[in-house]
Amino acid sequence: MQQDGPRYLGIDLGTTNSAAAVFDGESLALIRAADGATLTPSVVRIDRRGRITVGSRARRALESDPDNTHAEFKRLMGTQSTLPFPAAGLDHPPEALAAEILKSIQGDVEAQLGFTPRCAVVSVPALFELPQSAATSEAARLAGFERVELIQEPVASALAAGWSSDEDAGGAWLVYDMGGGTFDVSLLETRDGLLRVVGHDGDNFLGGRDIDRAIVDWALAQLEREGVTIRRDDPRVRSILSRLKAAAEEVKIDLTRAASSQLFLPQGVELDGDQIDVDLPLPRSTLEGLMAPIVERSLGVCSRLLTQHGLKPEQLERVVLVGGPTVIPYLRERVAEALGTTFSDGLDPMTLVARGAALYAATADLDARPGPSVEPPSSQGRRMWLQYPAMSSDLYPHVAGRLLDGDGPAPEEIQLVRSDGGWSSGWTALGSDGGLVVMLELLPRRPNRFLLQGRRRGGGEEVSVALLPEHFTVVQGMTITDPPLSRSVGVALANDRVRVYLERGTPLPAKRTFVHRTIEGVAKGETSSVLTIPIVQGELDDAHLCRLVGRLEIGGGSLGDSLPAGSEIEVTVEVDRGGRLHAQALVPRLQQVFEEVAHLVVPDAPPETLELQLRGLKTRLEAARAAAMRSDDVALSDRLIDVEWSLQDTNDDVTAARGGDEDAAQKARRTLIEIDATLAEIEDAGAWPELERQARDQLVWASQWVSANGTDQERRMLDEAAASVERARQGKRAAELQRQLRVVGQLGTAAYFRDPNAWRRSFERAASDLHRATDLIAAQALVRQGREALASDDRGRLREIVNALWGLLPADVKDRSLGHGSGLR
């Protein structure tokens, strides 16, 4: 390592394990904990006296003191849940625990490098949403970092893999990252040393601990065969299960190297007073059988991502494996088979993300050393403000500079010289604004140091002028310019659509402005009247299926004047590099700006709500199935079976959620949204034929009455409407068709009621539905009066009575009695 010069710190804040690496422009080094380990388990324990233990020591307490020790809190980042430490009587949000991990890493860095780092890059999963990213930034702030940037884990992995490979392998890369509880797969593209994220996919509930669970299940089955029954939902066996789980993980890790091992609990277990020994031999082949379904599921996600981007496995240039389970030989074999590539060896899957984060810190010029990192004050010279990439994949990057005001003679010309003497820019004159732009030439794959020289003409000869800084360094290597936005951000509209402001993959920071029109007025001074601008994140077209991440409100209370419906509003949405959301609404006609964004966290998923949703979806599934049966659509029925299966899975999760499993609740929430989207799609497809049928019926009905009782104008209008109905039908424009049908309905209704017997018929129909009336006695009285009016042929009176009766009956009665199709209002 170089002695002076910048240090770039990267931290992989993992769900299970965290790691850190430091880069000095030339080489990468891992940060080691006091015990020499490169991994810090992401576990925090707070004891009775409020003492905080982190890392491997806390991990050991997971078994002995599970109540006051928490792991996997990363999964709760950005939610409102807090984690209890009953012994100390404390409750901490997940970001506070994450901050403890970061602090412990800070301490390790200080022990190793001799200074407390003030800047760092922290990695986050590719599919993190804005609230989750914001919580991660918050954790870094709590830990005392002055500046922090986030990078997506797969980007970091690819960066690290690209840095360590010798040849410049351009083309498509796939990053396969299986962690403790999550699985992420990303498709990247490299070209000329520049990385670009093409797409992500993943499963938030697939990872190493699923293998552990499979082993535990297997063990329970083995024990049962020996006559020992341990039921998972029995609260008394909680500690037995957690010890079993820990043992299962140990066996799994053992079997990575050994061909056979045994699941062994040293003290055995005590059940109903009986002492039971647990020592089950587990050969590698059995483990492979147990984990096969898990691996296959992950491969399914991979091929889904590839298909989505029009790629075949053999088109992949390279596959990068990341995460603990990817060291398992069986998994490597299967992935290699399915994706048809071998992997670059020599990459440690456990620390790759941290290394990449450190490399990225160099790209983002985030020197971790404490400031001020300026030149020693002893040196004299005119200051130049230089702007250059600390790290560049381009061999010919530009440096831009400007002479700052100051004492002493100003240079007229400037020259840049590479320290090896192999290149020089030649003397270049400064522009009128003191500006300078020079294209550099770099040597590949190393730090390049450039010296800055200035000169001026004084008394007919050249005089050299000292400049500050005297030199600067640019590292050549693989880079990624800006962190991409993980999910599209937009504004939800009144018609349940989304106006996308920033598309997924947009480099951050990013900012976009669009003009909208209000559909409802806001009255000045009326606090109850509020216009809401919901900011959502997600890739689905329907606003209600996207996640609400923020809300901008224009309340009557804060308005300078009333704002009528249809007013223009300019909304600006901005996301900074750390994933923080800003939004602003400008109302041009009032010259007023609103920027109070209510930031929302990942919503809680209370089991009751989930159950309600689940029931709603089941009903919709039934309806869709009935429709599919009618239309005899086989492909549709197949899709519905898939939906049914995932509904069943979700059912289990909801049950677990009721038992207090927050993680299962979040999983259920996610799946329910997905099912909702699928069902909506299926329903849309089915709605069209139904609409067409209604259009036919309604036209027949209306033309019958209009030709009998309509005026000439009405007949003409009906003809026109019929033509428009036909056009809308051919263009498959549902909204337009419904609109035209409304006109048809009106014309038909008007003509219908011109029929002398129309009111009589409507009366009879309403009277026959009497039992459904909301107020039976009033309705009966009305019917009696109606009969009298009928007898005396008082049509005006009859009409009043029918209208009054309709008021007492459910809406569909009225519609049916009018004869034009229902459900179209």
Add this chain to the structure above:
Amino acid sequence: MIGLLLLIVGLAVALSIRGIGPPRASTPVGPGGGWVRVTLWWTANVLVILLLGVMLPLRLFTIAALLLLPILLPWPFTRALLIPLGWVRATYHAARLSSLEWRRDRAGGAAFSGAWALLRQPEPSAADRGWLQARIADAPALSPAHLGALGLLAASRGDLEEARAFLEAIPLFDDRITDPLLLQRALDWLVADAATQGRWARVIELTRGATEISAEALLVAGVAQRVVGHPDAPGDAQLQILWERVPLLRRPDRELLARAGCNAPSGVAEAPPAADGGDPLETALKLYASLLERPSPGGLAAAAAAWERALDELQPWLHARAEQLGARRGVPLEAIRAEIEQSLAAIAEAQGLSLAELSRGGLLSAARDRLREDRLSTIELAAEGLQRRLDAGRWLPAADEAREWLALARLYSEGVRSGGDEVRRLVFRAVHHPLCTLSVELFNHRGERWLSNAMTRWLLIEARAAGDLRAAELQERNLRL
């Protein structure tokens, strides 16, 4: 003698002050009631003048007459002095004495005059605006003059859109509450506003068929006809006469006449002939770029035609580029086509061309469909939004309800303007329902009979135009109430 004089003056003052009492809107007085008072007032004035003339020597008479002028002739005094000075509160009080000009709605007329004076201030004062707004809010019912006053207040804030909406709504109100002067001045403002932006066709549209029209507005209308080359445009001599008819004090500069002279009738711009030869894509982009810079109907047609040609030849190029750049998903020509359609439609829209005028088939017709759908769903959503609010029982102050109505009406008429009667038929029902609910509520529970009445009239006119006989019948009945 002096006693008699004082008696008459006292009587006159008392009569005019009575108008300050309970505002007229709550106790509508038909034209008849107004006339009795006006006749009394003028008889009193003439008597006073005669008496003074008989009693006093000439010099004293002149001084007395000058002193009495504000009381005897409040409106000319207000109009000639207070409004130009921008004295909002003085104008308001003086206008309340003007029982001739504002005989149907004195309180409203006073507010309107006050707002007018506010516009004459170099920097309209916020304090005066707030004061006037409070006067308007005090009124038991919103009258057309109040609405007009709110419109002028909006204009004083620079919110011309709202000013236009409010002032344009004035003719919808009942005659019994609308003073002719209000109609005139509202029209004057609208004419001035259109002329400021050079929307001369709008000036003609506004003045055509107006019953109450000032000499100024007639003059500007004449000029407008000359500017656009209208077939009925007045000749030089006629224009001169129109100019001279405007009272001397209010006569605009001769510069206005020069404006009418210099612009020979121009008609619709010719289509720029397609730049011949060359790359069709380049030609299309050139025509398109110049269309963006200076939109014209001819230019639109030319650009559409050029794009049509360019798109015909684009496919091979797209394929080749996708191949070269490794674009695996390819670029669908339809997407590009759709985007061009949309932007051409947007230009047509911004130019106020009715989409029906545009040629059928090809790029523009698809664009028209899309735009139409946008328009219609916007109107429907706005109507639904209003209905939701009414259903929830969230009522707003009268002025805000008026604003809501006019905002929805504006969306509606914009849709009708571009889509014609067909659009009217399609969305009238959607708009009718909430507005009818609103109008009935304003009438029955809020005592806003004038506003309600104007909304009903609007609904009736639109129901007839849309051929919705049932709705028309209903609104006719409501109007008779």
Add this chain to the structure above:
Amino acid sequence: MSRSRIAENPFYVLELRPDATAAEIERAGQKLLAMLEIGLEAAASYPTPLGGMPRDPDQVRRAVDELRDPERRIVHELWATLQPDIEATLQLVPGAHGERTEPDPWPGAMAALGWGRRR
């Protein structure tokens, strides 16, 4: 909307032509961002067929990103076919110069008709 296709076309923003290589695009982006960061005048605006436009860092970042995606790049190439030189464009369109049928506004109308102070 399609005005921005031309006015904010990534190729114009980066002052490149549609045949630029990927490396040239990255390089231009890096250079312009550096120049904008220290406020060099030369980077403050860029020419387009619709006239000069002000340039900001956000636009540059977005431009580079847009052109990294081959599909999106092709569409931008199409819209950047014209040279970013306004005179050349308008000369080739007959009738583009002079004979505008624009309205003839009367800025003094409000004052002349008694709605504002006469100047």
